[in-house]
Structures are given as structure tokens and as C-alpha cells.
Amino acid sequence: MSIFHNGGSAEEAQHFDMVTKKDMVLNPKDHLLHIENVRKVYAGRDGAKTVLDNVDLRVSAGEFVALVGPSGCGKSTLLRLILGSERPTSGALYLDGEPIGFPDPTRGIVYQKYGLFPNRTALENVLMPHKLKLSFSEWQKRKKELIGQAEHYLEIAQLIEHKDKYPKELSGGQQQRTAVMQQLINDPKVLLMDEPFGALDPGSRERMQVFLLNIWEKTGKTIFFVTHDLEEAVFLATRVVVLSQYYTDDRTDLKVRGSCIKCDIKTGTVGQAQSTKSKLDPKFTATIEHLRDVGFKPDHLHHVREFDLTHADSFHTVTPEEVNGLACDFPK
């Protein structure tokens, strides 16, 4: 059942693979990450507050999904549910068909800050997954090999000359690269990222985006990337999911406070950004303009405008040379 019950053409409706009743009965085993009808209510001072409601989402292995939405709409809350540090009020979350429990190494996270251990150097931070997982004797036995591997990862992230620095001595971009490398060594099934580049200046932010894309292309990791920056989302992801603060239930025509996954834009017409090349396409800018309308103004959902290409220069385009310049051999 589509919420494009009027206004939108059938063609437009096709662009949006909306949550339907049929999807609801999908087997959790069919996707790597399966979020079903999740609701999260916080008890606040002024009564209960519904932060997430009717959230349905499925992520397949190897996807790069970006979750966009305005500040305070519940993006971090959804990540906490996926991590397992908090439980949903109702609904269910599955990873690989297994119900999600407490935080464990199958789900890794990169935060905007507080991700690194302040008392460990970059190298020690990257080695932490091994140190925490291995017994002392095992660690002693494999120490040499593992340190070698960690140094190789740091080299890829252009951090090798900073390996003995503590997090506070690293720049914001270097810290985030260290955090990403720590997670790659950890090797989770899905890598969650909560506005990881939000605190960086525009220049390092762009370099980090290219760096992350490169890693994603080389490793095929499943990435679930939260941001409030639509341009970042479209540039990076194969699929953009928009979480809005206000949610209009089209089936009952009721305005409900809370949020839901508004649209689940599949790769294809809207989520063009699948290969690096197509990201440089003028259509990309159009995609952003389009998403601005649907993502942040739910009322306009039915009025998908013609793409306005005059806004093309408002977006910084990364040249293919820039992307290739950062290409590197990545261990599988």
C-alpha cells in the first residue's frame, strides 16, 4: 500500500519502495539487519515522549545506508536500539535473523566523539579489539602479527607517523580515521556511524567522506550512516532513509507526533549514488533537491517537483581524480 494515494503519479510511486503490509511479513533472515515496527518511548518530566514509532527498516549485506533527519528526531536513539544498549518499547530488531541483545562485536560504532580511549595511543586504540577479545597468552603469542596488521591499517589511513600519539594530540579527522580503523579490525557485521564527521571542518569532512567510500568499496562492509546533512547522505550512500520528526499517517489522515521512516528510497532513480562515477552526475544535485523536499517537508511528499538543475553549483562536486588519488590497496 502506497502513501501516494493522490497527487503523485504511478511512476513517482515506483521510485519509492514504501513500507507495505507485504513487507511486514518478511522473514528477518532475509536481510542482514531487520527492524520491525519499532517504537521507543522515553519517560520524561512532562509525560511520556514517543521518539520513534512505526520504524520499519531492512538493510542487506554490503549496503551503505544513510539515515537522515533533523536534529532530535531520534537517529541516535535508533542506533542505540541497534547496538542493544537500549531496548525498544515495542517491536523487534534482528541481525542475521537473530534477535539483538546487548552490545557485542557483531555491531560496531563510530561516534562523533568519545569513540577513542583517551589513555591509549592511536596504535593501541586500533589494537583494542584484539586485546579485549584474546586471552593474555593468546595475545602474547600473536602480538607480533597483530601489531603488524594494525600498522598496515594505520598506513592505509595515513596515520602511521602518528601511531604513538594520544587521541588528544590527533586532529579531528585523524581521530575519526583511527576510530574507523579500530572498527575495521573489530570487523563487525554492520558498522554504525553516528554523525561521525559532524565536528570536522568542511575540508577534512570531504576528505573523510572520500576515505570512507573508498574503504566501503574495498571491504564491502555494511554501513549504516547517520547524518543530518542531506548532501553527505546522498554522496555516500547507496540508499537514503529519511526520518522525520512529524509523521503523518496517510492511512488514517491523522497527524501523529513522533516519527517514522518516511520514505525508503531505493537505489535506482533517486538513490543514484551507487558507483563513484554516478555520484558526479548532475542528477546527483537533482537528487539532493528532491530529497530536501521529501525529507524535510513531509507536506510536500505528494508534490515531487521537477528537478531544478540551476542549483547544481550549490553542491561541491568531488572530481574523479580526487577519488582516485585516495585509492589504495585494502586488505580483504
Place this chain on the structure above:
Amino acid sequence: MRKRALLLGIHAEPPRWLQIVYMSIVPVIAIAGYYWISSNYLADNPHGKLLPSFMMMLRRFLVLTSFSGIDFELNWVWGFIPVPDITLIGSLFWGDTAISLFLRLLTGLTIASAVGLILGLNIAMFRTLQFLVLPWVTVLSFVPVVAVMPILLIVLGIGEEAKIVLIILGLVFIITLSMYEKTREIAQELLVNARTLGATDLGLTYRVVLPMVIPDLLQTMRLNMGIAWYCLLMGEAIAAQQGLGYRIFLFRRVGPDMAGILPYVICITLFAFAIYYLLGCIERRLFPWKTDGEKQ
């Protein structure tokens, strides 16, 4: 352009030599003032003991510090903690210092900080302990140690144990509560991250969190050294045969021997300051990763 002020004003920026001059104004006035009062007093009472001159103090102090040999003996507190008993034969001052600093203060500090660290860390990490232990640690931290002293003397006698336990009691609850607070201040995100990296309960507590709060332990010890000294001198004043605190109170009874008391007070202050300063240096030296002020 206006010249920078040397003496007054918010933006005063005196050069280094002037800073030193400013710093010495207070001690110079204090010393000169005492010298003046003391010489007037001694002119009126040539055999008076209350306000000795600096020369009298120095002479007395040299007598107290001179020694002719070292007697070393290993004692055991509670049968398992080795404590060297160093007696510098003939030197009251150094003997007292060794006993007070190395036997009583150091043992008390070590035990109090080890127990406080482990207890505070575990209370913060394991929720059950927050009900089981935390309220009672908080209540106990309000019990004035001086009030418990008679009980300690009755139960433990007047040996070393009572005096060490007094220092432990004075510090252990403060350190526990401080370690609890510091552990709770660690960003939740970091703990969740450690979990996703495979940390177990014990791994999280002892491999991730413990190393992060050690600098806070040193800081807590440094800022509460005053309490440790207070407990030490209290214990020694009431039941001891040796020690810095014991000696001061003894000098009061025999005399009063002000020329002996004053150098002791000055030295105790210097020791306390030296330990404070040393702990500060160790903190900065051993933990270069620690951000001062704002959290990471």
C-alpha cells in the same frame, strides 16, 4: 601606546625578576616581624622559652638531626606487610621522620588508595553494589575519625596498627567516593564502544576503565594529603613513642621547648608540600594523555 602596568591592574605583567620580588615580600615581612618580636622578648626575658631566636632554633635543630649510625630492622604489620624500621641512632628528627613518613603515612596511603580504587571502581561498574555498598560508604565517610580514635585504641592497642588504621579510615571513604564519581563520568559512548570491541564485564572494568581513572586517584590523594597528615599527627600525639607528631607534643610537655617545636612544624609543612608537589609531577609525567580541564 600605554605602557604595561608593573604593579596594579588586571593586565599587569611584571617581568620575571619582579615576580620573584613580589613573591618574597610576604616571607620577608614575616621573618623580619618574628625577628623583631623575638629579640624584644629575649631582651626582656633572657631565659624565656616562648619566642626563641632563629639561632636558638637552628642550634636545637642541628642537635636533633645529628646522628652517629643507622639501625635497620624489618617489622611486620599484621604479619604480612613488611615495614622497615629505620632508627638513626642519636638523631631524633630523622628517626621520627622515617617512622612517620615511611612506616605510617606511606602504608596508610597505599592501603587506603588501593582499597578505595578497587571499591569505588566496582561500585560504579556493578549496579548491585550501588545498593549494597554505596549508601553505607557515603554514611561512613561522614564519621569523624577523631571520634573513632578511642575505639581504635581499645580494639587495636597502641601499636602501629591503630595509627595506620586511623590514616586508612580518614582517607578510604573519600577515595572510594571520588573513584566512584570519576568512573561514572566516563562517557557512556566509550563503554558501549568497548563492549562492541568485545570487552567482558571484567575486561571493561579492569582493562578499559581502571587505567583511565588512575590519574584521578593520584589527584584525589594529592588533594586529600592534608587529611592523611592530620590523622597521622593525631594518632601520634595520643599514643606513640616515636614520630613527628609525638615529638611535638613531648616538646610541649618538657619545657615548653619552642625552639624544638618550631623547626618540626616547619619541616612537617615542607614534607607535606614536597609530597603534594611530587604527586603533581608524577601525574603530569606518567599520564601525558590526560586532558586538563575540559573532558577529552
